[in-house]
Amino acid sequence: MLINHPLLGPRDAQEFTYLGDASLLNRPDGMAGGAAQAFHDYLYLRDNPTGEHRELWYHEQGDRSWLIVTRNVSTHEILKVELASDVALSQGAKP
Amino acid sequence: MKYSAARILWEGLTGHKGWKPVWRDPAPRPHYDIVIIGGGGHGLATAHYLAKVYGQRKIAVLEKGWIGGGNVGRNTTIIRSNYLLDGNEPFYEFSLKLWEGLEQDLNYNAMVSQRGIMNLIHSDAQRDAFRRRGNAMILNGADAELLTTEQVRNEAPFLNFENARFPIKGALMQRRGGTVRHDAVAWGFARSADSHGVDIIQNCEVTGFKIENGRVKGVETSRGFIGAGKVGVAVAGNSSKVMAMAGMRLPIESHVLQAFVSEGLKPIIPGVITFGAGHFYVSQSDKGGLVFGGDIDGYNSYAQRGNSPVVEDVAEGGMALMPIIGRARLLRMWGGIMDMSMDGSPFIDRTHIEGLYFNGGWSYGGFKATPASGHAFAHLLATDTPHDTAKAYRLDRFQSGAMIDEKGAGAQPNLH
Incomplete structure (x- = not known):
């Protein structure tokens, strides 16, 4: 698979390590009520869908950036690649 | 219809006209x-x-x-019960015991073949870990043996014992492990x-x-x-x-795991050999094909096929462990989808x-x-x-x- 890195262009997927579902960006608030349950769900449960899947890849053998790759897990076709930092900022994270 | 030697003889003499479909096709x-x-x-x-x-x-x-x-x-x-933890080992040993009696239980030839499984050792630390695992297996009623390099050489002389990075220093052997059709x-x-x-x-x-x-x-x-x-x-x-x-x-996440079969060869591999350090394992089927594989590809997939980097990794593992595999031609390769749990x-x-x-x-x-x-x-x-x-x-x-x-x-x- 080739991952079209937003800064570096097409890179071999072998340069990356894989973390999993991009929902892992949305870490629950540890101080909120029901945090134990929220962290269990965050850490251990997955939607694991067929078809389109947004997932986190880390460019370990490259520029060490985290990417959010939208990929069709039924065909391995890569549909969209974004910098995870851009997505986090657009979701209201503080830089 | 019970299968037996007498039945095969009878059918052979009467033109094999008595065999019927072995399960029905009922409407729900x-x-x-x-x-x-x-x-x-x-x-x-x-x-x-x-x-x-x-x-x-x-x-x-x-x-x-x-x-x-x-x-x-x-x-x-592959069948085996070489697990370490209390939650797993009794279950897999129960499974191995059921395999041992399966053909009689089912009156069906599943070709259960207990030719042994060897997990190779390359370092002192790994030997300690496998000794511990072997003891856990024995405590749960399974069989386990720690083999020396010479004993491994007797079992599988074709392995590369002098690999510079992963020299073979012994193996954990479970003789009741093996393969089933x-x-x-x-x-x-x-x-x-x-x-x-x-x-x-x-x-x-x-x-x-x-x-x-x-x-x-x-x-x-x-x-x-x-x-x-x-x-x-x-x-x-x-x-x-x-x-x-x-x-x-x-x-659970769904991941793809690839497997490979070579052309049919004369018997060469006695049982199952695993090369954990090189992400490779191999056995030989009853038809003679070398059946081997390695790691999962590592990303979510429902595609039932993997990608070439893992093919290369498995091939490299195979060449590092047993260079003779380089002379065999690959017949088929495929991927299966695994429920990978947390x-x-x-x-x-x-x-x-x-x-x-x-x-x-x-x-x-x-x-x-x-x-x-x-x-x-x-x-x-x-x-x-x-x-x-x-x-x-x-x-x-x-x-x-x-x-x-x-x-x-x-x-x-x-x-x-």
């Missing part, structure tokens, strides 16, 4: 006591043990394709289940559950609604997809929905577990209590902290 009835979703190895084994051991009647197995067309036909056929496992369980009155319904895809007041009432299928007292789901690879129809999220261990448990039971999360170790998985799942379905050897396979174990992490890799499914 409107209601069953127990419906099992998934006509793979585990589902069919569950039906067999439910009918034969637990005396249940009115059972159906629903399969979206044809039986034996899923992962039970896509694995590398995987298709015959599906067919044997199907034939036995059918002969005990189980309806095996193929080309019948489940499209939804009927759940009322927290209790499952049946399943919607491509062949209409089928009512059920209890529903057992055994669809590893697609577990998340099926359980999502019941509104459940699982501690700790690499399976689930056989009730769900929060009354009457709905789940069996899955087998990671890449489902085939060897087939008989015990069926037995334990049948026990759970019939008695509503977990089988003695499967008590640890709870769905809530991540909440209670009782996870079974053989590899110590944490909640990272692609590392197990």
Whole structure:
């Protein structure tokens, strides 16, 4: 698979390590009520869908950036690649 | 129809005209006591043990394709019980014991071949770890032997013992491990289940559950609604997809694992050899093909095919371990979809929905577990209590902290 890195262009997927579902960006608030349950769900449960899947890849053998790759897990076709930092900022994270 | 030598002789003399299809092709009835979703190895084994051991009647197995067309036909056929942890080892040893009596139980030749499995050792630390594992196996009634380099050389002289990075310093041997003809496992369980009155319904895809007041009432299928007292789901690879129809999220990711078969060769490999350090394992089938594989590709996939970097990695592992493999031509390669669970261990448990039971999360170790998985799942379905050897396979174990992490890799499914 080739991952079209937003800064570096097409890179071999072998340069990356894989973390999993991009929902892992949305870490629950540890101080909120029901945090134990929220962290269990965050850490251990997955939607694991067929078809389109947004997932986190880390460019370990490259520029060490985290990417959010939208990929069709039924065909391995890569549909969209974004910098995870851009997505986090657009979701209201503080830089 | 019982199989026997006399029967084969008789059929040989009478033109083989007496053989009949070994399972029926029934239309679904409107209601069953127990419906099992998934006509793979585990589902069919569950039906067999439910009918034969637990005396249940009115059972159906629903399969979206044809039986034996899923992962039970896509694995590398290895059986073993070389686990370390208390939650796992008694279960897999129970499974190995069931394998040993399977052909008599089913009256079906599954070609159970106990030629031994060797896990190679390359360092002192690894020897210590394998010694500990071997002791855990013996404590649970399994067999284990620590082999010296010379003993490994006697078993498999063709290995590269002087590899600069991973010289072979011995092995953990389980002589009762080996291989089984995987298709015959599906067919044997199907034939036995059918002969005990189980309806095996193929080309019948489940499209939804009927759940009322927290209790499952049946399943919607491509062949209409089928009512059920209890529903057992055994669809590893697609577990998340099926359980999502019941509104459940699982501690599972689906990953692809590739496997390879070479052209048929004369007997060369005595049993199963695993080269954990190089991510490679190999055995030889009864037809002579070298059956081998390595790691999962490492990303979510439902594609039933992998990518070339893992092919290269497996080939490199093979060449590092046994350079003679370079002379063999590859015949086939394929991928299977694994339920990779968060700790690499399976689930056989009730769900929060009354009457709905789940069996899955087998990671890449489902085939060897087939008989015990069926037995334990049948026990759970019939008695509503977990089988003695499967008590640890709870769905809530991540909440209670009782996870079974053989590899110590944490909640990272692609590392197990």
